[in-house]
Amino acid sequence: MKSTRDNFNPPQKRRLKTKPVLLLLGILLLGNFLWFIAWLTPDEKVSETEEVASVGGKVITKEEWMASMEAMYGKEVLLDLVNAKVMEAAAKKNNIQVTDQEIELELALIRSTQEGTDTSLQTFDEETMRQKVRSRLILEKVLAKDIVIEGDAIKAYYDNNKNLYNIPTSYRTSIIYATTEDEAKEVVKELENGSSFEGLARERSKDASSASLGGDIGYVSADAQSVDTAIISALPNIEVGKWSDIIALKDGRFAVTQVVNVFKGESFSYADVKDHIHRELALDQLSQSVTPETFWQEFDAKWSYSEK
Numbered sequence: 001m002k003s004t005r006d007n008f009n010p011p012q013k014r015r016l017k018t019k020p021v022l023l024l025l026g027i028l029l030l031g032n033f034l035w036f037i038a039w040l041t042p043d044e045k046v047s048e049t050e051e052v053a054s055v056g057g058k059v060i061t062k063e064e065w066m067a068s069m070e071a072m073y074g075k076e077v078l079l080d081l082v083n084a085k086v087m088e089a090a091a092k093k094n095n096i097q098v099t100d101q102e103i104e105l106e107l108a109l110i111r112s113t114q115e116g117t118d119t120s121l122q123t124f125d126e127e128t129m130r131q132k133v134r135s136r137l138i139l140e141k142v143l144a145k146d147i148v149i150e151g152d153a154i155k156a157y158y159d160n161n162k163n164l165y166n167i168p169t170s171y172r173t174s175i176i177y178a179t180t181e182d183e184a185k186e187v188v189k190e191l192e193n194g195s196s197f198e199g200l201a202r203e204r205s206k207d208a209s210s211a212s213l214g215g216d217i218g219y220v221s222a223d224a225q226s227v228d229t230a231i232i233s234a235l236p237n238i239e240v241g242k243w244s245d246i247i248a249l250k251d252g253r254f255a256v257t258q259v260v261n262v263f264k265g266e267s268f269s270y271a272d273v274k275d276h277i278h279r280e281l282a283l284d285q286l287s288q289s290v291t292p293e294t295f296w297q298e299f300d301a302k303w304s305y306s307e308k
Contacts, residue, residue, distance in 0.1 A: 075305055082301050083293065086296060090138060090139075106133045108266060109164070111263060112167045144282035149281045154277050157277050165268040167266050168223060171238075172216075172218070173218070173260065174258040177254070177255050184255070191243055201213075231257055243257065
């Protein structure tokens with residue numbers, strides 16, 4: 001696979017493409033299913049007829065539970081497993097390396113493009129994200145390795161999009177919303193008495209979408225457009241794991257905010273992102289999307305769903 005741009009026009013300034021991020025989200029979701037299925041797998045010493053629940057005295061066995069889970073997610077989870085193995089085989093064959101620095105760059109770019117109200121990434125732990133980013137990078141490197149992009153085009157892209165690589169400090173943020181100040185005071189009182197922030201958010205927060213996630217609204221930076229400026233201003237003054245004083249919001253509600261983690265801002269130089277930009281521009285030349293399944297035949301990948 002080789003393609004050369006003889007008359008390549010430098011791209012105009014643009015936002016990061018959402019397609020790779022959406023691909024990552026799909027892979028990450030399957031990763032969570034994989035973990036769940038692994039957790040369900042019974043120990044050899046445990047009978048599959050073990051009772052896991054009952055309704056009106058009628059038993060639901062572990063075997064029934066697992067069969068239902070396999071029917072719902074089994075194919076997707078196995079697909080994720082096979083694709084991960086295929087990508088590792090492709091990396092070995094093509095002498096492709098993925099460094100920690102490359103993974104850190106991709107994670108920083110993902111965090112910087114996530115709006116505060118975007119709940120896509122909240123349920124994924126950092127290690128799972130790193131593993132899935134690695135698989136995606138292998139795929140991109142395999143696809144881009146024979147596509148020639150001139151150095152001038154790569155530099156022009158960087159110069160036109162420097163703002164994308166100046167990553168602001170972001171705060172992994174959780175919020176409990178209250179309708180009145182008295183309700184917010186009750187929240188603070190319960191937190192001081194030892195209640196968990198996540199539990200209180202699920203029970204008390206007046207924002208249904210974040211309440212279902214234990215108050216988690218994801219990564220918030222100073223330029224977030226969808227988060228109240230009063231919350232943004234408070235974040236730098238909140239110690240990790242602690243909560244804020246009561247914050248009055250523009251819409252008349254009140255909030256108590258917790259900072260779960262802080263990711264320090266960083267500016268990436270041209271040398272830092274040169275390979276990343278090469279892949280972006282190279283993948284733009286592909287006429288259609290390519291998935292890991294494209295490489296199954298090459299690496300003799302087979303699975304039990306082939307005959308179904």
